[in-house]
Amino acid sequence: MQSLDKQDRFHRKAIKPEEARELLMNHIRTLPMEWIPLDESWGRRLGENVYAPHPFPPFRRSGMDGYAVRTEDLLQATPDNPARLTVLESLPGGVVPRYPLGSGQATRIMTGGMVPDGADAVVMLEMTADDERDGMPTVLIGKNARAGLNIAEIGCEIEQGELLLSEGQPIGPGETALLAACGYTQVPVFRRPRVAIFSTGSELLEVDEPLSPAKIRNSNASMLSALVKQFGGAPILLGKVPDDVKAARELVNHGLRDCDLLLTSGGVSVGDYDVMVEVLADPEAELLYNKIAMRPGSPTTAALYNDKPIVALSGNPGACFVGFHLFVAPSLKAMQGEPQPVTPSFKAFLGADFPKVNAYRRYIRARTEIREGTIWVIPNGDDKSSLMSTIVGADCLIEIPPLKAALEQGHLVTAWKLE
Incomplete structure (x- = not known):
């Protein structure tokens, strides 16, 4: 295996976020279907169309x-x-x-x-x-x-043979009621994506380890695990690796054996110890992109390794969070048969001045408010990619285009709902 030389590792071509998402999604495949008990199906997505075996109500x-x-x-x-x-x-x-x-x-x-x-x-x-x-x-x-x-009357709500629920539909309380009423003790659902997760960095400690000089606890792995569960996946935590290319490569190979997608955090920037840059430059890997014209998270990288997707997210928690929602969440939804895996954007009024000028598009962690029938989006404090506190309570991302001047409060902006 070859590694990048110093000059090549800094050679990156930035692409638009939507281009990056499309490149990754082109390699995402819907997972096989499985049958599970009805009482275990909440939150899963139907793996095939379900039809009514009898009318409902079945009597007058x-x-x-x-x-x-x-x-x-x-x-x-x-x-x-x-x-x-x-x-x-x-x-x-x-x-x-x-x-x-x-x-x-x-x-x-x-x-x-x-x-x-x-x-x-x-x-x-x-x-x-x-x-x-x-x-x-x-x-x-x-x-x-x-x-x-x-x-x-018989069949006034549901006729026999009628399409009850469509493939890809998430199973919530209403869907559970319909399935139960029609006798579906077993339900066809898409298999949960198995997502392997590890973090890179010699500075990382496990969550239960005491702090020591120059060290921080590995918060990204826990956050990514929670996000994977939120989007229907099954996280497989592989721990952390130091800034060692061989160790990272071995963990990549190990994680890909039993997973559908591999997530990493850290090691994708341009420093001397950013190991995922070299791992994903191996001949076995097909690099999809290694730079996105966005902030935070511009070094977010995606590749195929043995035909399985790897998404290498930034080690900064804020950037890691944004990158997951923009690229990983749609991939997980597509694996589970979601017909529209990309969440639509919406328009809202900016709830605070945004003084930063941008060469790249920005995605700001924010929360929504309804004020007299209008939607406002309020940034969750400072927009630094290293901050974790701005993730708490965030229910949307404000999209700020490249700017040469500040945006004032009340400006109409595009936002993306966080599910």
Whole structure:
């Protein structure tokens, strides 16, 4: 394997963020489907279209507590001269009616109960009065009713064979309810992406190690692990490596054996000890890009290694966070069948002055606010890429184009929602 010489490692051509994302996404493949229990499917994405095996509701169902009636028996009913109907039975939920309704008859029924044959409406309980005649229970109804009142007909919500949910749709509470109602104890979902993660840098300590001079704890690995989980992936933490090309190369090979994507943080800049620059210059690696015209995170790099994607993110936490959302998050969503993996942008008003001038496009960690029906985006403090505190509470990225002058508060800007 060859390593870059000093001059070559600094030779980088900056491309636009959208070009970088497209280059990476061109090599992302949807993962295979698997079947999992319904109660484990929350948050996963459907691996194929799901169709209704039967109509829903599967029987004529009452929408109210009340009386199932024949509307023709109520045509002459008035408050002063109510219709008197003989009550055949009282139906709790889950019980099949014993008797169809004939002329002058009614059945007491509960919400969700099966409507007896012959009935074409359910009159709510509050509109009736219980009575008795000749030892038989009767009900008095002083108003006529339209056919179909308070009855959910068979298949009125879902017809048999209807497309229930589409491939790629995330499974949330509503989807879970539909699947359960249609008897899907096992659900087809895309396999979770397995994402190997490691950090580079001789200055790094494990989280549980005490601080020592010139050392910092490895926060990026924990952050990336949480982000991978947030976007449906399964993180595989490989730890950290010092500024050693051989050690980094060995960890890359190890991580790629069982993963679908490899994430690294650190080691992609232009310093003497930025080891991922050399690892991704190996003949075995197909470099996709090694510089993006953006701040923070311009040295973000992507490559293919044994046909598997590697994204090498900046070691600065703020830049690492931004790079993940711009490039890794869409990749994870595409692996799980998301039809539109790139989150759409939106327009908002800038909530504070932005004094920096930019040669590159900037992505500012920010939070959204609704003010009198308009959307505002407020930067989360200083925009330095090394800051972790500005990640906390960030729910969007403000996109600032290259500028030769400051932007004032209230300027209309583009922003990207963080899911």
